[in-house]
Amino acid sequence: MSNVPATARPKLVAGNWKMHLRIATARALAEQAAAAAAEVAGPDVAVFPAFVHLATVREALRGSRVALGAQTSHEKQEGAHTGKVSPEMLADVGVTTVLCGHSERRQSGETDQMVRALARAALRAGLTPVICVGETLAEREADRTEEVLRRQVSVAVDGLSSDDLSRVELAYEPVWAIGTGRTATAAMATSAHRVVRDVLVSKFGEAGLGPRILYGGSVKPSNAAELMNSEGVDGVLVGGASLEGPSFRAILLGAVRS
Numbered sequence: 001m002s003n004v005p006a007t008a009r010p011k012l013v014a015g016n017w018k019m020h021l022r023i024a025t026a027r028a029l030a031e032q033a034a035a036a037a038a039e040v041a042g043p044d045v046a047v048f049p050a051f052v053h054l055a056t057v058r059e060a061l062r063g064s065r066v067a068l069g070a071q072t073s074h075e076k077q078e079g080a081h082t083g084k085v086s087p088e089m090l091a092d093v094g095v096t097t098v099l100c101g102h103s104e105r106r107q108s109g110e111t112d113q114m115v116r117a118l119a120r121a122a123l124r125a126g127l128t129p130v131i132c133v134g135e136t137l138a139e140r141e142a143d144r145t146e147e148v149l150r151r152q153v154s155v156a157v158d159g160l161s162s163d164d165l166s167r168v169e170l171a172y173e174p175v176w177a178i179g180t181g182r183t184a185t186a187a188m189a190t191s192a193h194r195v196v197r198d199v200l201v202s203k204f205g206e207a208g209l210g211p212r213i214l215y216g217g218s219v220k221p222s223n224a225a226e227l228m229n230s231e232g233v234d235g236v237l238v239g240g241a242s243l244e245g246p247s248f249r250a251i252l253l254g255a256v257r258s
C-alpha cells in the first residue's frame with residue numbers, strides 16, 4: 001500500500017469538549033486554546049464545544065488560528081426537527097468542521113448509513129466532516145477490528161467524489177479507549193490507520209491519500225507526542241485532556257517539540 005509523506009498532511013490537535021463546561025468556563029478554555037495556538041506555528045488546532053457555547057467560543061477565538069467545530073448536526077438543511085441543528089445553521093454561527101458518527105452517538109443509534117448522510121450534509125453546507133470510526137472492546141476481542149473499520153469507512157465515504165473526499169477528515173477512536181484511560185499503543189493505532197487509509201486508497205486511488213486520519217481515545221500530554229508521531233497518524237482528537245487549558249497546551253506544544 002502506498003503512503004504519502006507525513007509532511008503532506010499538516011497535523012491537527014483537536015479538543016472534543018463533549019457535554020461539559022458552562023459559558024464562562026468555555027470562554028476561558030477557548031481563550032487558553034487560542035493563546036496556546038499562538039505560541040506555535042503548527043499543528044492545526046480545533047475545538048468542538050457544545051452547541052450552546054458555539055457563539056461565545058467563536059468570539060473568544062476571533063483573530064486566532066483555532067478552528068471552531070461542532071459535535072454533530074442534522075442531515076437536513078431546515079424543517080420541523082425539534083431540537084436538531086442543521087449544518088447550514090452551524091456554518092452561519094462560524095463553525096467550519098463537524099464530528100460525524102462519534103461512537104457516543106453511534107451507541108445511541110447512529111448507523112453507518114446515517115453517518116454517511118451526516119457527512120454529505122456537512123459537505124453540502126461547506127463544513128469539513130470528521131468521520132469517526134472505531135471498534136468496541138467486544139469487536140477487538142473477537143478479532144473483528146479490521147472488518148468493522150472497513151465497513152464503517154467504506155459506507156461513510158461511499159458515493160463521494162474525489163473532490164468531496166479532499167474536504168473530509170477521519171478519526172480512529174477505539175471505543176474501549178474513550179474515557180477509560182486505556183490508550184491504543186502506537187502499533188495498534190498505526191495498524192488501524194493503515195486499514196482506514198487502505199479503504200480510502202482502494203476506493204479513490206491517489207485522492208485517498210489526502211484526508212487526515214486522527215487518533216482519539218485517552219490522549220493526554222504523556223502519550224500524545226508518541227501517538228501523533230506514529231506512522232499514519234495525522235493528529236489527535238482529545239476528550240478529557242482538552243478540558244483543562246494547561247493539558248491541552250501541553251499536548252499542542254508537545255506535538256511541535258517531538
Ligand code: 13P
Pocket residue numbers: 016102173177178179180181216217218219237238239240241
Ligand atoms: P477521551 O480523550 O476522554 O478518551 O475522549 C476521546 C474522544 O472521544 C474524543 O472525541
